[in-house]
Amino acid sequence: MTSIPASETLQQIQRRLLDWYDGHRRPLPWRDALDPYRVLVSEVMLQQTRAETVAPYYERWTARFPTVEALAESDQEEVLGLWSGLGYYSRARNLHRTAMIVRDRHDGWIPDSVEALRELPGIGEYTAGAVASIAFGRCEPAVDGNARRVLSRLFDLEAPTPGEFRRLAGALVPGDRPGDFNQALMELGARVCRPRSPDCESCPLRTSCLSRVRGTVDLRPARRRRKRIPNYAIGTAVIVSATDRTLLVRRPVNGLLGGMWEYPGLETDHGEDPIDAAGRAVRELLGNVPLKSWLDGGEPSYELAEIGHTFSHRRHRYHAFGFRTGSEPVPDLSSGSWTEARWCSTGALAELPLSAAQRKLAKIVGVRC
Secondary structure: OOOOOHHHHHHHHHHHHHHHHHOOOOOOOOOOOOOHHHHHHHHHHHHOOOOOHHHHHHHHHHHHHOOHHHHHHHOOHHHHHEEEOOOOOHHHHHHHHHHHHHHHOOOOOOOOOOOHHHOOOOOOOOHHHHHHHHHHOOOOOOOOOHHHHHHHHHHOOOOOOOHHHHHHHHOOOOOOHHHHHHHHHHHHHHOOOOOOOOHHOOOHHHHOOOOHOOOOOOHOOOOOOOOOEEEEEEEEEEEEEEEOOOOEEEEOOOOOOOEEOOOOEEEEEOOOOOOHHHHHHHHHHHHHOOEEEOOOOOOOOOOEEEEEEEOOOOOOEEEEEEEEEEEEEEOOOOOOOOOEEEEEHEEEEOOOOOOOHHHHHHHHHHHHO
């Protein structure tokens, strides 16, 4: 187990990192937020997402939901709509639930302790530490991926445990500026102590970095063997009525892309072609309603579009086929694959919470339709 450095060394690291942060921090829209709600929103959005990507979403979100009460009183479809494209949609659902809990159980005030924050939906150790330190000045560590990389190199840690990271980070956090220090550590990892090609010469901690002294920077943190990501083909049906309205369906709240809207589609079975999976989706929703394809005949003859999207644990390839129906039959939702269905005009698609992949698909097939 790595020993805690002497207090003089800790103070030197704190001073150098904070001085660097004061002169180099990015002007991100949440940086000077004193409102705990806004700190919480930013930290949830920043989970597994780059700051540059988060910034416009954060500004739109806080403009529409400026307070906990405003978020708590909104409906989930609007919440997911504003989050659309940011990914990891359970974060949006958890943030919505958190707002309602804070309103109902905490009189609208975000809790100020790590223990109370951890009881809120989707708030883990890192987010609780970040909110407690940044919003309330609590002397708590907040160790994200960037901070872990900095600590691994700073102390030349070969195989550190989560507990070791927390112990070292906790020793480093100063009592007077805990929030700034945690943000500085993350900022250093994002901009200087990068995974590849770290800029060691401009690092304010270079003289204290054991990996730099020992020549192990490229070995820290140790690279984990990546698991093979499985691929799934999704046969997707773009069903359009005689009035040029398209059938959209809503996914169950629990699970991947929970509560989001999409063109109906099903994963291919073993040996099945995507066109057949798309046909299954049509039959599952519309039964034996007579359909005709974009070309003459009873089945679609070509793909409207094919796009790919990689999630954290799986890769989807969406194969979209066009179907025409003369009417707008009432969809059958008894299978449980979807919880709601809606015939939508092209303009109405923009109002629904669609994932990034579905929005891209809508843009492509909208032209072809």
